[in-house]
Amino acid sequence: MRKFTILLALMLFIGLQVANAQRTITGTVTSSDDGAAIPGATILVKGTAVGAITDVDGKYSLSVPKDKNTILVSYVGMKTQEIELGADNVVNVVLQPSVQELEGIVVTALGVTREKKALGYSVQDVKGGSLQNDGTANVINSLSGRVAGVQVTSASGNMAGSSRILIRGINSISGNNQPLFVIDGTIIDNSDFNSVNTARGAGGIDYGNMAQDINADDVASISVLKGANAAALYGSRAANGVILITTKKGEQKKGKQIGIEFNTGLSFEQVSYLPKYQYDYGGGNGGLDATWEVKYYNDNSGYYKVPGTDPDGNAYQSFDLGMDYGIDESFGPAYSTTAGKYLENYGIDLSGTSYANQPIYYRPYYSFDSWDTDNYGKSIEWKTPTHDVKDFFKTGIGWTNNVALTGGGENAQVRLGLGTYNSSGYMPNSYLDRYTVNLSASANLTKDLRAFADVNYISTKTKGRAETGYGDINPIERFNQWGQRQLDMYDAKVYSNPDGSQRSWNRTSMDDATPAYSNNPYWDRYMNYQNDKRDRYYGNVGVSWQITSWLRAQGKMNIDNYVFRTEERVAIGSASQSYYREQVRTNSELNAEFLFLVDKTFAKDWRLNATFGGNMMDRNYKLVGGSTIGGLLIPELYTLSNSLTNVATDYKSWKRINSLYGSASLGWKSMLYLDVTLRNDWSSTLPKGKNSYLYPSVSLSWVISELPAVKEAKWLTFAKVRGGFAKVGNDTDPYRTSLTYANFLDDDLYPYHFSPYGLYTLSNTLNNADLKPEMTNSWEIGAELRFLDNRLGLDFTYYSKASLDQIIPVAVSGASGYSFQVLNAGKITNKGYEIFLTAIPVRVKNNFEWTLTANFARNRNQVVELYPGIDNLQLAAGPFNISVNAAVGDEYGQLMGTDFIYDEDGNKVVGDDGRYLQSSVKALGTVLPKYNLGIGNGFKIFGVDLFVLIDIQHGGKFFSTTKMWGTYTGILAASAEDGIRENGVVIDAMVAKYDDNGNVVYNADGTAQVTGVNHTNIDAYTWTTDHYNGPAAQNILDASYVKLREITVSYTIPAKLTGPIHNLKIGLFGRNLATWGTAMSGIDPEQSTSSGNIQGIEGAGLPSTRTFGFNIGFNF
């Protein structure tokens, strides 16, 4: 690669004139990264065109004119250094890697490296080093806040849950809108196997998305190609942008046989964000006057030694109290209730007894098991638990180790990277182990012929990924939505009895230990866990032939294969029926491509870069799975045959796209660049005659600062304007064009038969034999400006996109006989701008430097049309009271549910019963944010680098199922504030006016007429349960946040102190350290249970975490 750079650099310097020499300085340029010499670095005398380039040993020699005494030293991926010349004629320079590269070379589509200034579209880079330091196991999450226009939403955590990345908003109504991931030219699969139920928060395991397999340590750099302009050459799948990852390559180390890099890191993960709970009332739903279950004894064994007569008229000596074990709510008695109050209510005479002012003692659920001699038969105090929800979680630990060997000679270079990542999650009984091997090699077979290969093997083994959402085995749901607040987590740790049965707090009654609704949270973690294993290899092999000095040909095979085996289980003795399910997914994608590349300079000022190529994409996917049906026969034997009946299911899909494409880029005087691309795809998924589609792009870049007149302006370092247009076609999923019948499926999507008859039914989705390809048209303009010797930089882009004829399974009226119809429908537009600002406000020689970067993006989305007669598309229905929609005229992702009724002054309106009135279903706000802003502050204080990243999201809405159920069931603080359980609630609203028939009187504009201020007191239980029964708008929250996303500190110990070890670098990092500005304390808007389009429904997802740790790296 460096050789190529030299070549390029040489070309750039064609035409440079050597001025009269006054003084010759020499020296070596090395990298601070590894101490190695940098060949091809540019040394320029400031204010002149006089320059030199370092040789293969990093040495240079430069003649400096008499009146000049400042040189600029620059190299791709390194920070340009300005050096004042002293008396010494030997000037050795150590270049530092740059975090945000403004100048130089970027990798673009098809892996072609281009001068950034030649590009007519926006590309933004992140260098590998900065990702490696932040301690995230997931490369995708690292991009959060670093790139303008890129919005990352993730369920945090070590356990590789879903991350969703959105570049410039939503393009496709029904697709997943995820960018294409390309590693060293290999397209890798980023599927998300989460079910619709998982995505909409209705329960199910979050398996994350497949791009998480990438080992951050092997990443050299990431280019984000944001627009369709940038990506036209990758075809359809690049319409949402491309994340282009270049991995580290082997290189020849001067004077050494071998280079060894080593990097290790340890990270700790803690739950940082839990909802605000109430601490005053325990489980039950009888409210303040809740009655207790009573167990009478004829002897003195009961806790309360008060003799009397039971309701059946039998005499007793003592008794015990039992609570509402079977209710998974926290609307029980107050902890402050005294036994006296209760016992008297129950008609027990307390005169002369000692219980009057005592707290209540009751029989906890674990006091009924005779084997538990410590607790059997004992009552405990009714009080707030010592070990609350937060004590359920552990500190997750992640340990990363990477070793890389690099070496080679002039003709061949190899890098072998080995990485391990071992982590334990913060949920009990969970771990994720990942092992990666990366081998990249290239060799010149002859002078002109080069062979190369990149091979990656990744093995991931996971246990105990959590269920998310409203599911049966999700402890979070029991903590935040349906549960009892007096439970002590330490008591719950004993989750089973010696006979193997479950010990549930949610027993049916004092005499009946059967779980009513809920499992013990530890039972869910230790008995109902899942595990999975994924083996994946991806990479490419190819040959490259330099036919002439300007023409090169390349043939390449790219492969991405994985086998993903998942196992899910529910043990006998759980609240729901036991089962075992095993699924094996095999995915393989092959891309065979050829490419001709032209790079020719002619007529002095003209330069042509052109490509012509073809690609065949072939994707095969197969799912084979089985599930027990009707429960397990033998406890804890998890095989498919251990089943009353078992059912196998399978699914195959095959898709092929053939493509031919070409591009031409013409440059004039390093000032004007014109890019044109053209591509034609043939897709197997579209009907005959409509399966071929052609799409072009064109862009223009003008480096204004090359104009002689501008060149003289000292304050302006660099200026460029650019603009482009692109069109991208798209196909669809396989098998959407023909009508087929479906198996009759059960809830878990397993087919069954009604013996002896087969059961076939029409599919719920009506396919379409007349589909045509989708098209996205987009254009963008932008400018890149740098001032005052790069002290201030601004990159601005405005873009506008329209996606047409989208292939969507449109939700239609069930009365049509189908739930969905696949249609070419819709037009969706995205307009927005991105600002990328860099500044160096302070720089004190080499001792202190403050670099400020800001990424700002604002996107406006509009669903312009859907289909004749259809003005709303329901993307998903939440499990309760809410749906996510695309409605014509609105922004995508509109949450719809019932709203409050307002009067004409905008006050909320209640009925004469003091409860909120409820509108019909209407739009309650979109899930899309108004803007995203990432602010990075880099400080260099002597040798220490400090980086602080703040990530801001403003606007957008989400529906909080946690708020709804957590308030309903009395778990959250709001259900117990201000003494509402004792005193009730008077809603701050106006009272509706009624006509003689008892109907509310409405104005023409839909507002209600009112009679006055509401004074009706409603009891707390009515108020909290109305969070579910009343307007859905009560649970809509603003999705804004400000997050302290990242702090990293790193220091490279000076070489003279480290002996044979080079570049001993120590880093500390912290991620997601603080969150501010959320609408409801403890409920994180940044929750995602899928990478798909169903967003905006929060509920019982994994809690947010903070991560911190350190890493150490060095090489020999």
Added chain:
Amino acid sequence: MKKFIKLSLGIFLVFFVMGCTKNFDKINENPNQPAEVTTASLFTSAQKGLCDDIYDEWWAGRQSLLWAQYWVQRNYPSEDRYAIRQNIDNLYWRLIYHDVQDLIEIISLNTDPATKTKAATSGDNTNQIACATILKVWAMQIMADTWGDIPYSQAFKGDDPTNPIPTPKYDKLVDIYAQFYTELAAAVASINEDNGGFTSGDVIFDGDMALWKKFGNSLRLRIAMRISNTDNYAAARALVQEVGVDGFMTSNADNAKFPYIGQTPNNSPLYDAFWTSARNDFTVAKPFINILKGVNDTLNGKINPFFGLIDPRLQLYTRDRPAGSGNYYGIPYGMTEGQTQAYWGKKLAPSYYGTAAYSKTTAPVILNSKYAPVYMEYAEVAFMLSELNNWDQTYYMYGVEASIDHWRDVCTDLEGWSADDVAAFNVVKEAYLAALPPAGEETVLTQKYLAFFNQGYQAWAEYRRTGQPKMLLVPGENTSVDADGNMITFIPLITISTIPWRLTYPQQEYTVNGANVTAAASQIGGDKMTTKLFWELPSGK
């Protein structure tokens, strides 16, 4: 080097050729699902699907069985108080229309000249069409009675090759009823018993077209009777005239029902609710149990028409507790969550289904894995004929006996009753029949209600037509007395003073079929539960 040139040229050619897309059709052929299936398998799917959906935990257990006051929920009694779960009705609207779409597909495959020959391998084309039509009308009447105006003339046309309709308009209920009647008349008339019906896949009647004909006629009678308030029985009388009483179901042997296999995954839906999903929030309601027990509603001063008579079905519909004690309890209907909790928490009425006290074998028979939900049965026909003949005593007695026999036979089959058990039961039955008060509006319609147990939608509809049984609780009436002796009143969560007259339209229709549902809402006089359907009890009666 020449080799390499050849190689790259070769690659180039491969790609060039690949521009051809000859095998694309094959690649895009769905290997997972068949493009053709037998109409028999569609028919089984539709029969099972309709039972799965209409007689399950959600659409029955948390809706119709509550509103007919057969059941209450012992925890979370929201639907009891008419706060419905929007997502459930969104779902079941789609499910039931889709079940019926399979029947439409059978009709279409048997009609289309291109497919009818192949379809005939599952049975005579015309008879298949007749069976599918009868079952279609059966299901769609439940839909229409639930909501009122619904899509019908434009429904099921999402896949119409010439004019697909994804957003069908709503028809007036009165027009839909006329259409039901016409379609059924044509279907019954077209039946040729000699040609046989479905050769396979007909779980209800195993292809016996004589039985399908009786079912079709009986369903016509149900439809004609449902509009009695508007035509003073004219249509029903004309039908009896036309068909003759022997043209309807004439005994329990003619009953249309769906026997589940009783093995996972083909269990009866309520079995799956209670035992598989462990959702046992339901128990029998006091108004229903009080009628069976022969006691009056003293809290509201209502007299039980069968006062003093213990119905033999009491022990079949629920179970005494403790077992063998002869004590049967229903939980008061329409209490709040806290009131319900206080009530059963103190064990005043421990008769609820499905806790450890009841095992799979001792639970009432409707929770049996093989329990066969009924589409329509002879007892209903007998009660209708009694009503038509001015509360005829003979048909009334036929009806009561048929219902009791039906449940006795279900128990005999599913619970393994011995001959002695049957004989003992028959003695009780005969005593009960002998003691029954004579036929009259209240006795006939109350008996019809008792026979409809588990057919919640029919019982709810009949209540809305007739106001019977009067023992059912109306909002504002007293349901129970709490521990301190205070009266507990049934106060719904919505503003309504009667049992709901209809269901509000599924919210999803407002997002996917907005214009049409809005038009329908205004056409019926507001999308409210208080809006009356045209055949419902006119005010003042």
